Amino acid sequence: MSAVGEYVRDITETVTTVFEGMAVTFSHLVRRPMTIQYPDRIPKPVQETLPLRYRGILEVDMDICTGCLACERVCPISCITIGIETSKETKQRTFTHFDIDICKCMYCGLCAEACPTGSIRHSQEFEGACYNPAGLVRHFVTEPVPLYKPKKGGETDPTLAEKVETGLKYLDEFASPEKGGGAGTEEG
């Protein structure tokens, strides 16, 4: 008798659970889809909707880069190369090149964290497809650029001040030293 009961129970269980599953999937037929039609049929580009913390392709604001080489040193994969030259006459130091190999970069964010002015930072850009790996090397210096020297008491030049502010705003996103630490507050 129990065998018959099991037989009947098997059938009823199958029917009811399939019925329930069908109800779930049918209910999804009348709900809105979740996906977006990347890249063209969206009201605004995805880049603009990403949070400030998003770790996209690295960008460097050369105007406020102090040339401290902290990023180059901290990079675990050594994809950043910086060249600095001191001119013999004026004693002014200039960048000869500042290259980042995006192919190698693993978007860990350690360089942005180490930067004192927030000049190197992750942008919201993530579309990097190109035909040649060499095209993924970002050259930030095309002609020699002088190093930025932070002034005491705040930046006076309005265009630079804006940039410094952007950099600092970016730095605020990290669990920053003011609030109690961060890798690199104590020189070891």
Added chain:
Amino acid sequence: MQQLLNQLIQEGYFHGAPMELVYAGFMLLAAFVVLSFFVAPLAGITSWLERRVWARIQSRVGPNRVGPQGILQWLADGIKNLLKEDIIPTAADRRLFALAPYVVFAGFFATFVVIPFGSQLIVADLNIGILYLLAITSLVVVGILMAGWSSNNKWSLLGGMRSAAQIVSYEIPAGLSLLTIVFAAGTMSMQGIITAQGWAPWNWFLFYNPFTFVAFFLYFTAALAEGNRTPFDIPEAESELVAGYVTEYSGMRFLFFFFAEWGNLYVIGAIATTLFLGGWQIPPVTDHPILAGVLQFIVFFLKAYLWVFVAMWVRGTLPRVRVDQLMSLCWKYMVPLAFICLLGTAAWMVIWPQGNRLASFFMFLIGLGILGLFLKRVSFQIRHARPVLYLKPYI
């Protein structure tokens, strides 16, 4: 169709020509017309619709780029597959390999002969229509076995073997559940079965008695299994056998298998409609023969397509069964149940030879009740777990 031909002959269009050739030529023409203007777009659009239905079930959008709402996607895919290289593996049995898709396709295409799209719209109203159907669909097994064997690939072979076992087994419950209707209608001709029903739902054989009601679902399940559809898609189970018997195929030959699969879906729906859902029967609204024909076609098409949709929806819902479970499901559950339905209908025929109108109506109400319950569950699902959270503002 035959009437049209006879009329043409009588009017002397083919004066002097040998009648056999005329008939053969006409049949070929009919096959060509049906194939290129009905079956091909039908299978194509079914494939598109399946992808859209799946996508919506899965909270996606689905193909919507080619043509309005992506309805021409099948055309793009077809052209792509035509242009693709036709690869035949070196170790394959070339002749069998090349032939297999056409055998499968022929097996499915030949069923269109007996499908009644309207009271006049049928290629041949055989008096053994159902027998013909059961016989001709078995041709598919041969093709799939050929594909599985000739590919000389172990996954293909496993897929072919599974498929053969599955289709041969499921012929039995499918045939038995169709027989219940043959009992009720007293004929094997497709048109005869349809005329034995009425346009109103309670006159359909689906609600003829409780046994035919069960037999319908048995038939549908067995037909899904015969058509290698989820939950019985084990011959081409992509997570187990890569792609089963189609693993080595590419280009147009590959497409032919799927052509057959999607077309077959429609055939399943058409048979279910003919036998259980009153076929092309429409309420007496018009006397005009052409208008009535069009209406009949539309009604038939929609009814059949409803089951195509259900098959897609089932595919989006259920997991796949295992080989031994497939067999035990067939032999332990479906065959006995189909026999019960058969005997029950026979007994019913003895008690009420003309059928029981009250019981039919009662069954109809039960059917409505199940539908109502289903809609209630659907609304419960929507209320209970609504994916309302869209973290990105623009979605």
Added chain:
Amino acid sequence: MDETLRSEGEGLHTEDMTISMGPQHPSTHGVLRFVIKTDGEVMREAIPDVGYLHRSIEKIGEKVTWHGYVPYTDRADYLAAMFANQGFCMAAERLGGVEVTRRGEFCRVIACELNRIASHLIAVGTFAQDIGAVTPFIHALRERETVNDLMEEICGARLTYNYIRIGGVGYDITPQTCDRITQFLDHFEPIVDEFNRLLSYNKIFIERLAHVAPITKEDAFQYNIVGPNLRACGVKWDIRRDIPYSVYPELEFDIPVGTGEKGTLGDCYDRYIVRILEMQESCKIVRQCLKMLPKGPAIAKVARKFKPPAGEIYVRVEAPRGDMGFYVVSDGSEYPYRVRIRTGSFTAMSLIDKLSRGLMVADLIALIASLDVDAPEIDR
């Protein structure tokens, strides 16, 4: 399976069929390969062949600084990167005697549990996919996508987080993010129920999994099966509770164990349902953490040139794929002397050969999926 299934006909010449399954096969998660010998549908043996995803993460550990190694640990198991972060940082902290800030600990737990949800969603989703149900997979991925969006807000990355740093966490969790997380949890819990109604209680699904490849307790110990797979065998063992770390002792949560409700104890269904239940427990933990989240700094002061004194330590973390062990040896220099990552998938994989005998081909797929093995984690 059944003896009847074997073709042992008198005088009938039969041969076993050797099939190479993978490395390109739809249901070998990542890149795995099995050399399987079958008699028709019934397996004689399935010998795993791993190493296709070996990225020498342990060797790299000897070449980069302590801080610089944290992003590499992400890659050990990219479906649950947070736990590898957590494990390595805990090891480094214990070696170097760094005290993690309290807020940092809570942030870690929140991030880890969200990551656990994401990882288990992948596990149950791919499981469903392997069993042949397509929809649950996409539904699971849809929910995972929302978790990824949350992760993006928390730490700026979707997959390789590099969030947990030595001494705390890299980014503080903002109040807005907390709201988002609560919102997500409110939305997610009914979705799990819906998922259950769609898949977990489905008769076909249960039939496919019940009684398939049960792992006994003895086997689990012998082969060092860990995490949800171990709990599915009925062993109530969770590192979070039994070798407590971080702030887990302060939190209340259940440890779901397999009961064999649908089949035998420790079968595929138990392994599946344990994961579903664990997701719900993770939701509970995150809710508690959000409530208890203290004020204060998120990261402690750590030297940039972190040089822990010479020594060695073995740290266990309860990752979604079980006990993730970090054996870290320091020689007092700027670089770790040796980093060894011991993962749950590796040991689970070694059991497959034994379990697979007598299963059917379809069951092998279910078995691999139910163990939730993850190729990057096996090969490292």
Added chain:
Amino acid sequence: MEAKGIYARLEQRFPGKVSGLKDAVADPLLMVDAQAIVEVGRFLRDEPELRFEILSDLTALDFPKEEKLQVVYHLYSYTFRHQVVLKVDLSREAACVSTMEGVWKVANWFEREVFDLFGVVFDGHSDLRRILLPEDWEGYPLRKDYVEQEEYDGISTERAPLVEKLLR
């Protein structure tokens, strides 16, 4: 049981084979003679007061300066929740130790991995092949003095750097 107790039990059972207990460190560890390691393992597993059911980890350490390889066994007991680390010193040239497979089956794969990456040969192992690397790989990568082969199957193992490195 505390590490001292475990040590005392082992000392009593295997006099002279077990030495160098360090229990002031985070994970108490002790050195075991290479000949006795399997016996010690079996004893630790079967002794009702110890019950180390689990071989959590088996790995190796390379010390080229001291000319030795260490095989490290991490044992854990679910019953008593205690752990112990066993270490075996081997010479680098002929690193060979008996297999632990008979005690804990999981050692099979762990030992294959150690063989693959360190070149330690495990006596009596049922299936000692490379596991992660290809069969024809040369050298043992996790040894400290490992030099990567320049090409493998005709494919260079170097990738030309896209960014010029400055010598500094």
